[in-house]
Amino acid sequence: MVGRPLLPVGCDTAGVEPVMKKVVGMAVVGLTWLTGFSSPGFGQWAKQPYDTGGPLLPQQAAYDVRFYEINLRIDPAGRSIRGFVKVVAEAVQALDSLWLNLDPLLRVDSVKVADSAGLWRRSGFRQAGPYVVVPLFARAALGQKIEAVIYYGGSPRVAPYAPWDGxxxxxRTASGEPWIGVACQTEGADIWWPCKDHPSDxxxxxxxxxxxxxxxxxVANGVLVGVTENPDGTRTYHWFVSTPINNYGISLYAAPYVQLxxxxxxxxxxxxxVYLxxxxxxxxxxxxxxxxxxxxxxxxxxxAGPYPFRAQKYGVAEAPYLGMEHQTIIAYGNQFRRNAFGFDDIHFHELSHEWYGNCxxxxDWKDFWIHEGFASYMEAxxxxxxxxxxxxxxxLASYRRRIQNLMPLAPRESKSGGEMYGTDLYYKGAWVLHTLxxxxxxxxxxxxxxxxVYPDSSCERITDGRQCRLVSTEDVIQLAETIAGRDLDWFxxxxxxxxxxxxxxxxxGDLSxxxxxxxxDGLPFPMSLEVRVASRSYRLDMSSGSATLRANPSDPIEIDPQGWILMADPVITGVAEEEGKTPATxxxxxxxxxxxxxxxxxxxxLPRQSVVRIEILDVRGRLVAEICHGQFPAGRHSVRFDGQDLPSGTYVCRLTAGSETRLRKLLHLR
Ligand SMILES: [Zn+2]
Known part of the structure; x- marks a missing residue:
């Protein structure tokens, strides 16, 4: 998806619902399920869980989805959908029931399940909170095929702020005709159809x-198989996707479109x-x-190699929202604008996702940066x-100003889409690649x-779906190390x-x-460093963590003059030594x-070596930025704070050195 505009600090976040993790509700449902078939009250889910991914439920880890058929009637006048979804899956562990996700705004009418003889029979089901649980007629053994059809409908969630809140x-078009889209990357496809709402499947x-x-x-993903004229004044469009596709990549668009x-x-x-x-x-x-x-x-x-979906199409649909990387049918809402560099960055960004995101x-969303970091880097x-x-x-300089460093870019533990989504996925992700x-x-x-994208050149020729892969941060690290021929864990x-x-x-110092x-955390970081001292350039070997040059204290120093390394502003120290006295307090x-x-x-x-944390707070005491956290020697120090993305106003700088705290007011005028 395209980067969300930055919210100004202190902006009103009313209307953004707190996200409840599905796994929390899950424990309750699981217990009820084991103790009987009575449905838990809907009140257990006070807030609807508009999030996706995170730790995979054991009940959902037990099966692998092979095929979905989504058959829906879209009613623009009633803002509703109705129809069915067929799920074909394979048991990877023995299981008694099929657990699917579905937004409780949509209600299941009935369910059919294929029995062991392959005959379709009406089945019981339970819709509890964000789950639809379908009991199977017989326990499915490892490798056994499971088939179910869920009939459902209702008024699906209306996007508060598509595509970021989907x-x-x-x-409506200018002439008043319906113009419909659906985007659900960080909410999950279960906002509009029952599915196993997890990126791993x-x-x-x-x-x-x-x-x-x-x-x-x-218009939708894949290839148009046909159009049926119905006697009731509607048309049914039949599309087929012949490759793997992520759930959020499935979408539809309806409008009085003209095809180019x-x-x-x-x-x-x-x-x-190619269609537009x-x-x-x-x-x-x-x-x-x-x-x-x-x-x-x-x-x-x-x-990045050949366009991955050559056997289907490349499609772009003018969408009633800015953009989204729906596979083979990109959402485009940039009003045909080009940026200062001569290209349409919204179209280009979403197209990049066909390789980095779709192929x-x-x-797991903990590795979300691989989608957004690579797509954003491609723009540069x-x-x-x-x-x-x-x-x-x-x-890249425009990206650099937007990096926030609020959390690790790729944590090791499983995360949901909502937990991970933020601007660092784009801008810090791109900068990590730039430094790489x-x-x-x-x-x-x-x-x-x-x-x-393609582990070897033979993969670049494949179009039947086997070119699509799931990747993790570990895979990306391993590839970089293989290509570099050395260990890059430190990086x-x-x-x-x-x-x-x-x-x-x-x-x-006096002479150096x-x-x-x-x-x-004092981690090793043997990154070589280019510096310019008194107009002479040096590339410093920093394998021991430091390097020393002969220089006069008054020589101008430029660090990393070409801007290759993702780092915070430098700290200039040593003033105390020059003045010959150590601060007393x-x-x-x-x-x-x-x-x-x-x-x-x-x-x-600092009178002595200390662990120092410097933070900027707004006047209500909320953290706006942490500008440094680490060990500093005794002496006088200075750290640059770049507040150009902050609104004008009074801020408080808080210095914590060991057990001592100091505060000072800063006034930002822009
Ligand atoms: Zn994106």
Whole structure:
């Protein structure tokens, strides 16, 4: 999905519902299930669980989905859906019942299950909170096929703020006709159809049948198999997806679309049909976008390998929301705008996800950065290809300002989509790749980008679905190490597993300057460092964690002048030594300048070596930023604080050194 606009600090978050983790409710349901068939009261789920993934329920780990058929009638006037979903699964452990997820806004009418003779029989079912539990007629043994059909309907969740807070979007065109979409990446596909709502289980194929009023065109994933004219003035569009697909990647769009199409000859040699469905008033703009779509495809193929869904299509649908990477049918709502670098970044970003997100998909949202970090990095790489290295740096500089470091980018424990979603997935993810490029060198890095998608060149020729894989952060690390031919754990441990960034301490002496890595938890970080001292450039070997150069205290120093390394602002120390005295007490000195516009220097003094934490709070005491946390030697220090994304106002800087705390007011004027 596209990056969510940053919320200003202190903005009103009313209307954002707290997320209840499914696994919590699960324990209650499981217990009730074991003790009888009585349905627990709906009141147990005071809030609807609009989240997806996280720890997989044992009941859902027991089966592997092979196929879904979704057959729905879409009623724009009633803002409702009704129909059925067929699930075909295989038992990977013996199981007695099929556990599916479904938003309780939608109600199950009836269920059919195939018995051991393959005969369809009406089955009991229980809809409790966010689950539909279907008992099987006989215990399914390992490897046995399970088939169930769930008949259901209702008014699905309306997206409060698509695509970031998802659901159905019931919009209208300028002429008043329905314009419908659905986006559910961080809420889960169970907001509109019953499924095993977990990223670890993709069906091998999917059949989609959507019935809409005959004045609308309904487009969806995969290949259009046919259109049925119904006697009641509706049409049914039949689509088929012949490859694995993530649940949130399944979508539909309905509007009085005009179809624009062309073909694209892939680098692999196949001819791929390309479709763009636009509203009638945007045919001219669409015709201008079509050649740019081909140009975007050409570039991404040159980096990541052949477009993965050549046997189906590449489709773009004008959507009533900004964008989403629905497989082979990208949601596009950027109103045909190009950015300052000459490309439509929304289209390009979503197209990048066909490789990073759809061909390779994370099996747990803890690894969400692989989708967004790679797609965002591709944008910078495209800017470089179109406009040169300065454009690349400028693109990354705009990302750098938006990095928040609120939590580790890739925690080791299972996480839900809602827990992980945030701007760091995009901007910090892209910056980790940028720094990895510096570490590996350009050519090996290009191999890395391509082999994340296709493990070897033979995989690049496959189009039947076997090209799609689930990936994890561990897979990405292992690939980088294989390509580098050395251990890179230290790199990924700091950038992916810690929230705070490394920074350089610059310790000035009378005749020399020492550069030292300050790393969260004191982890090893042997990253070589480019510095410029008095206009001379050096590449410092930092394998021991520090390096010293001869220099005068007054020499100007530039650290990492080309901006390759993701790090916090440097700390300049050693002033106390020059003045020949150690501070007597912990003090937080006035920041310079104050008031400030953008950045200011936070200055402090320590009588002895201490673990220091410096935080910025708003006037209501809420944490706005942690600007450093680590060990500092005795002396005077300064740390740069960049507050340019903050609104004007008064803030409080809190210094904690050991057991002592100091506060100082900062005034930000913009
Ligand atoms: Zn994205």
């Amino acid at each position: 659901g159905f979007v019931w919009s 993709e069906p091998d194929s999917v059949a989609l049948h959507f019935t809409v009023p005959a004045n609308l065109v309904c 199409d062309t073909t694209y000859v892939s680098v692999a040699g196949d001819t791929v049909p 469905w636009v509203l009638p008033q945007h045919v001219g703009s669409g015709q201008q976008l079509l050649p740019l779509i081909l140009q975007d495809l050409r570039f991404l193929e040159s980096v 390779v998909t994370v099996s 790489l495209y800017a470089e290809a179109l406009r040169g290295p300065e454009a690349y740096r400028s693109y 490029r510096y570490l590996l060198g350009d050519d090996p890095f290009r191999v890395f980008l391509r082999r994340v 990924f441990e700091v950038y992916l597993r810690k929230s705070q960034l490394p920074r350089v301490a610059v310790e000035k 300057v020492r550069f030292r890595w300050l790393v969260p 912990v003090s937080l000195l006035p920041n310079l300048p104050n008031p400030f516009n953008g950045a200011t220097e936070i200055r402090f003094a």
